[in-house]
Amino acid sequence: QHEVKSDLEIAQSAKLKHINEIAQVLGVEVDDLEHYGKYKAKLPLHLIDPEKIKKSKLILVTAITPTPPGEGKTTTSIGLTEGLNRIGKKTTVVLREPSLGPVFGIKGGAAGGGYSQVVPMEDINLHFTGDFSAIEKANNLLAALIDNNIYFQKESLGIDPRTVKWKRVMDMNDRSLRSIITGLGGRPGGNPREAGFNITAASEIMAILCLAESFQDLKTKLGNIYVGDTYDNKPIYCRDLKAQGAMAALLKDAIKPNLVQTLEGNPAIIHGGPFANIAQGTNSVLATKLGLSLSDYVVTEAGFGADLGAEKFLDIKCGYSGLSPSAVVIVATVRALKYHGGQCLKSLTTPNLGALKAGCANLEKHLENIAQFGLPAVVSINRFSSDSDEELDFLKTRCKELGAHVALSEGWALGGEGTTQLARAVVETVENFNGRYTPIYDWNSDIKTKVETVAKKIYGAGSVVFQAKALADIKHIEALGLGHLPICIAKTQKSFSDNEALIGRPSGFELTVREFEIAAGAGFLVPITGAIMRLPGLPAVPAALHIDIDDNGVISGLS
Numbered sequence: 001q002h003e004v005k006s007d008l009e010i011a012q013s014a015k016l017k018h019i020n021e022i023a024q025v026l027g028v029e030v031d032d033l034e035h036y037g038k039y040k041a042k043l044p045l046h047l048i049d050p051e052k053i054k055k056s057k058l059i060l061v062t063a064i065t066p067t068p069p070g071e072g073k074t075t076t077s078i079g080l081t082e083g084l085n086r087i088g089k090k091t092t093v094v095l096r097e098p099s100l101g102p103v104f105g106i107k108g109g110a111a112g113g114g115y116s117q118v119v120p121m122e123d124i125n126l127h128f129t130g131d132f133s134a135i136e137k138a139n140n141l142l143a144a145l146i147d148n149n150i151y152f153q154k155e156s157l158g159i160d161p162r163t164v165k166w167k168r169v170m171d172m173n174d175r176s177l178r179s180i181i182t183g184l185g186g187r188p189g190g191n192p193r194e195a196g197f198n199i200t201a202a203s204e205i206m207a208i209l210c211l212a213e214s215f216q217d218l219k220t221k222l223g224n225i226y227v228g229d230t231y232d233n234k235p236i237y238c239r240d241l242k243a244q245g246a247m248a249a250l251l252k253d254a255i256k257p258n259l260v261q262t263l264e265g266n267p268a269i270i271h272g273g274p275f276a277n278i279a280q281g282t283n284s285v286l287a288t289k290l291g292l293s294l295s296d297y298v299v300t301e302a303g304f305g306a307d308l309g310a311e312k313f314l315d316i317k318c319g320y321s322g323l324s325p326s327a328v329v330i331v332a333t334v335r336a337l338k339y340h341g342g343q344c345l346k347s348l349t350t351p352n353l354g355a356l357k358a359g360c361a362n363l364e365k366h367l368e369n370i371a372q373f374g375l376p377a378v379v380s381i382n383r384f385s386s387d388s389d390e391e392l393d394f395l396k397t398r399c400k401e402l403g404a405h406v407a408l409s410e411g412w413a414l415g416g417e418g419t420t421q422l423a424r425a426v427v428e429t430v431e432n433f434n435g436r437y438t439p440i441y442d443w444n445s446d447i448k449t450k451v452e453t454v455a456k457k458i459y460g461a462g463s464v465v466f467q468a469k470a471l472a473d474i475k476h477i478e479a480l481g482l483g484h485l486p487i488c489i490a491k492t493q494k495s496f497s498d499n500e501a502l503i504g505r506p507s508g509f510e511l512t513v514r515e516f517e518i519a520a521g522a523g524f525l526v527p528i529t530g531a532i533m534r535l536p537g538l539p540a541v542p543a544a545l546h547i548d549i550d551d552n553g554v555i556s557g558l559s
């Protein structure tokens with residue numbers, strides 16, 4: 001057994017190519033790059049080529065219902081990209097940007113793992129090219145303009161501060177800012193009101209940036225943000241405050257996708273990072289389109305399990321952008337399937353065929369769901385060192401019995417060498433498919449029907465209960481003329497249902513919608529089931545305590 005290196009040690013021992021070389025692989029002129037040092041560059045939007053996009057193939061990586069550490073979607077996306085390039089397919093991986101919250105909290109970074117990573121790992125996980133900061137500033141400019149409008153009576157739109165839902169944001173897990181009172185200090189301090197912070201990834205600006213297709217579109221979407229109501233109940237939008245121009249100006253560079261590389265020197269575009277529960281949970285449309293414009297295959301990821309990530313990817317992102325994947329890769333792990341079969345989290349490394357067998361019901365439902373969208377699926381078994389051969393063989397056989405393509409993925413341990421089998425299975429699937437996805441619901445059906453359709457068809461619910469607040473919100477949304485928007489259901493990622501204890505493949509359960517949020521700028525409605533954390537706290541022993549930098553500027557302890 002060789003010694004297991006940490007993700008950061010692997011990333012730091014890689015010999016990086018100059019970003020100009022990566023651009024060259026994509027056929028991008030050096031002159032078109034906006035350099036952020038030697039290994040990062042922004043790509044201009046004029047490189048987007050609608051004709052080339054139509055010919056290129058998009059591969060969506062999603063997963064079974066995950067356990068808390070994640071099942072390896074990012075790692076698989078990067079590994080598969082190495083494998084595809086090895087078998088001669090010109091492929092770019094397109095991913096979200098990590099948030100500092102998890103980097104310093106529990107989960108750690110989000111630049112892949114083992115021998116399937118994007119680099120420079122430290123930069124990607126910490127600040128990167130400053131996109132999150134720009135989003136934070138645009139978000140907080142609107143917050144300041146709202147409070148300022150309330151402060152200056154003469155210019156006032158008559159906003160009732162009690163109706164303002166817009167929060168300030170910062171990219172940090174900091175529970176003490178979640179609920180606060182602003183405007184203290186008497187007359188010069190403004191009007192005291194209940195306020196709070198969200199994490200930057202939860203900002204509607206992030207969701208907007210990731211759906212916007214041009215500066216004009218960005219401004220329109222920003223202008224459409226619903227701010228609150230006046231004392232006489234008239235809705236106020238961001239455009240009423242004339243804020244969208246300055247906000248878009250702050251996003252001048254953030255709108256441009258970032259080019260970096262994988263450990264094996266293949267192109268990676270990393271851009272935007274919206275939450276996967278209250279937002280669409282996937283990188284920007286512009287990044288995906290740039291990837292498809294510059295290479296023949298794009299591998300991309302959508303957050304959480306397929307019930308959340310893939311559904312929103314298809315019904316929202318593809319619905320707006322016209323994109324459609326040619327194959328869906330479902331990441332499955334023996335560990336998580338055993339968990340779904342009733343084995344407790346602490347003993348997942350112990351072989352247990354019985355639990356694995358029972359847990360396969362979860363994978364089966366995800367496969368059925370991808371088929372409901374009319375898309376072909378490939379199950380990628382992300383191999384962990386604790387998996388027994390017997391378990392792996394069982395899972396492969398089970399997938400074949402279900403009629404699914406299946407391949408073992410060893411990208412974490414071996415990089416591209418461990419994913420060529422998966423890459424071949426994906427290419428074969430893509431080449432045999434010529435269609436497009438079918439949306440699961442019609443945007444124009446009424447709000448309740450949209451929620452019920454996703455709940456019953458995708459989650460397996462028996463019925464949906466709309467609580468009183470949710471019913472009042474539906475009336476309000478319809479009165480605003482926003483009933484035609486797609487829905488982005490906020491639900492736990494730990495179960496198909498809204499109850500995280502219901503593992504495996506629950507069915508016939510009741511899904512409860514408490515209330516709705518309106519993301520009129522991004523262009524979707526958010527039915528809320530259960531509690532949603534928009535500004536997490538740090539754990540008792542945060543990951544931050546292990547991170548350090550030495551006298552040579554070398555960072556350690558990032559994971």
Ligand code: ADP
Nearest residue numbers: 069070071072073074075112113114383384412
């Ligand atoms: P996701 O994108 O699904 O949240 P990630 O790809 O970020 O998951 O992986 C989650 C964590 O698990 C990362 O720390 C990664 O390094 C680790 N990981 C992924 N695959 C493996 C594997 N096969 N063996 C060991 N660790 C893995």
Ligand code: MG
Nearest residue numbers: 073074110301
């Ligand atoms: Mg991920």
